[in-house]
Amino acid sequence: MDALKFADLIKRSGDKAYNFAYRLAGNEPDARDLLQEAFAKAFEHGDSYDTLRPFDSWLLRILHNVFLDSMRRHSHSRTVSLDAPTPVEDAGWADLLPEDSPRPGDELVKRESLDILQRAMERLPPAYKASVTLRDIEDLSYEEIAAVMDIPIGTVRSRIHQGRLLLRKAYEALEKSGGMRS
Structure with a gap:
């Protein structure tokens, strides 16, 4: 695949790939690292791309594999930046959160x-x-996933x-512990 065609495909798929990388990594610097490596x-394996299939799926598969490789490399030491931004956007997760009537401080509660x-x-x-990220955040079909x-x-x-x-159990456990980091 030539560089111009590759750049055009990346330009069209870049936002979706970044969003997926961010959801997997949990912070911007790691997401950018995953994206750069993917x-x-x-580009290195562009000749293996089947043009009859969606480029997005092929790129997200590579990104997923890069993430798994990264997890294997760093499985013994996981660090989380305390300065990393928390995503505050509605993306299908709201149905997991308890519904409360509006009151002062709701925005703080929502952020927490x-x-x-x-x-x-x-x-x-x-x-x-x-799997959960691709379905509930990226809204991919089961076939695409x-x-x-x-x-x-x-x-x-x-x-x-x-x-x-598992997400519901982890959420409930964290909520019961007062949201304390562990």
Whole structure:
């Protein structure tokens, strides 16, 4: 694949890839590192891209593999920046949060809840985290997720279901502990 065509494809897929990388990494610097490595691998292996298939799926699969490789390399030491921004956007997660009537301080409560949710996501095993992120944040279909992760659709459904259950348990545990970092 020539550099101009590759740059055009990256330009069209860059936002989706960055959002996925951010959700996997949990912070901007690590997301950018994942993205840079994924773009380099995609360019290096551009000749393996099947033009009859969506470029997004191919790129997200590479990004997912780069994330898994990164997790393996750093599995013994996981650091979380206390300065990392907390995503404060509605992206399908709101239904996991308790519904309260509006009152003073609701925005603070919402921010704290989203912070707890982000930390609960960080506790998920990588395969579940990726599956839930692709479905509930990136809004990919089960078929697209299966293509990105190179797994059967039944496995996708199972991972999303199990991932949501684990996420709910982790969220509830963090909430009961007062949202304390662990």
